[in-house]
Amino acid sequence: MVGCDLFDFQLSKYLLLVDYYSKYIDVVELSSTTTSSITNVMKQIFACHGIPLRIRSDNGPQFSSTRFNKFCQAYGIEHQTSSPHFQSSNGEAEPAIQRVKRLWSKAEDKYLTLLDYRTTPLEGIKLSQAQLLMGGRPRNTLPASTEILKPRIDAIVVKEHFNKKKAKQKVYYDLKRGVKELKPLEQGDSIHMNPLPGSKSWKSGTVVKHYGRPRSYVICSRGRLYRRNRRHLRETSEAANQQDTTTLDDGQLGVSDKQHESRREHRECIRGERRDSTNG
Incomplete structure (x- = not known):
C-alpha cells in the first residue's frame, strides 16, 4: 500500500508518496498539478521501487479523474480514496507531509535532509x-561503517548472475553480427590507425603497450601517443607504414606474419611517455 498526496512548500507544488510498510517517503517537485504530470512522476518512482498493489489518496480532482483511473488500471493498481473532506483518513500521507515540512523548514539542502531521514x-x-524498502542502507553524508552499508544479500551470487547474463548476451550478439575475435597486438607491431574525427586519412604507427584492458592499446604515431581500441587498428607491415597514408583504404593495408617496428618513432614515443610520467 502506498499513500499519496499533494502539498505546497515555499511557493512550489510537490507530490508525496509514502510506503505503508517501510514508511519510506518519496517527494518530487511538480511542474504542474495536472493528472498527466502526476502520473508521469509516479511512473518514474515506480520504475525505481516497483508498482504497488494499492494506492490510497484523497478525492482531489487529479485522483478522481478518468485519466488517473485508467493509469491505475493499466498498471494493475487498486485505487482507494479517503473520505471526502477528511484528510486524516488518508492514512500515512498526511502525517508524512507534516514531517517533511518540519524537516525542510530547518534544512539548507532539502534532499540531503530527506536522505538522512x-x-x-x-x-x-x-x-x-531505506533498509526496510531496499534491503540495504544507502550511503549519506553521515559517518558509517562499511558493514552497515552492505546489503543483506549474497553479493557474490548476484555478481555471478550478471556475469553469466553478460556472457550470454555477448554470444548472441556475436552470432547475430558475425563478429570475429581480432588477433591481439604486441608491443612494436606496425599498424594503421582508423581516421580521427573530421579526417579521412589513416595514420601509420606502432604499438607501444596495452592500456589497462585487453583490447585497448597505446599507439605511437609521428611522435605522438594515442589510445585506441583494437577495432580501430589494422595490422600492416613496416614497409607499408613508410608510404604516404593520406589516401590509404582497407584494401591497401598490407599484413605480414611477423610485424616490425619503426624504431625511431617508437623510441621517441617511449622517451616522451617516460617524460610525461616523470613530470606527472
Missing part, C-alpha cells in the same frame, strides 16, 4: 526506512 533507524527496530 530515510537512513535513520526507526525507533524500536533499529532499521531505517
Whole structure:
C-alpha cells in the first residue's frame, strides 16, 4: 500500500508518496498539478521501487479523474480514496507531509535532509526506512561503517548472475553480427590507425603497450601517443607504414606474419611517455 498526496512548500507544488510498510517517503517537485504530470512522476518512482498493489489518496480532482483511473488500471493498481473532506483518513500521507515540512523548514539542502531521514533507524527496530524498502542502507553524508552499508544479500551470487547474463548476451550478439575475435597486438607491431574525427586519412604507427584492458592499446604515431581500441587498428607491415597514408583504404593495408617496428618513432614515443610520467 502506498499513500499519496499533494502539498505546497515555499511557493512550489510537490507530490508525496509514502510506503505503508517501510514508511519510506518519496517527494518530487511538480511542474504542474495536472493528472498527466502526476502520473508521469509516479511512473518514474515506480520504475525505481516497483508498482504497488494499492494506492490510497484523497478525492482531489487529479485522483478522481478518468485519466488517473485508467493509469491505475493499466498498471494493475487498486485505487482507494479517503473520505471526502477528511484528510486524516488518508492514512500515512498526511502525517508524512507534516514531517517533511518540519524537516525542510530547518534544512539548507532539502534532499540531503530527506536522505538522512530515510537512513535513520526507526525507533524500536533499529532499521531505517531505506533498509526496510531496499534491503540495504544507502550511503549519506553521515559517518558509517562499511558493514552497515552492505546489503543483506549474497553479493557474490548476484555478481555471478550478471556475469553469466553478460556472457550470454555477448554470444548472441556475436552470432547475430558475425563478429570475429581480432588477433591481439604486441608491443612494436606496425599498424594503421582508423581516421580521427573530421579526417579521412589513416595514420601509420606502432604499438607501444596495452592500456589497462585487453583490447585497448597505446599507439605511437609521428611522435605522438594515442589510445585506441583494437577495432580501430589494422595490422600492416613496416614497409607499408613508410608510404604516404593520406589516401590509404582497407584494401591497401598490407599484413605480414611477423610485424616490425619503426624504431625511431617508437623510441621517441617511449622517451616522451617516460617524460610525461616523470613530470606527472
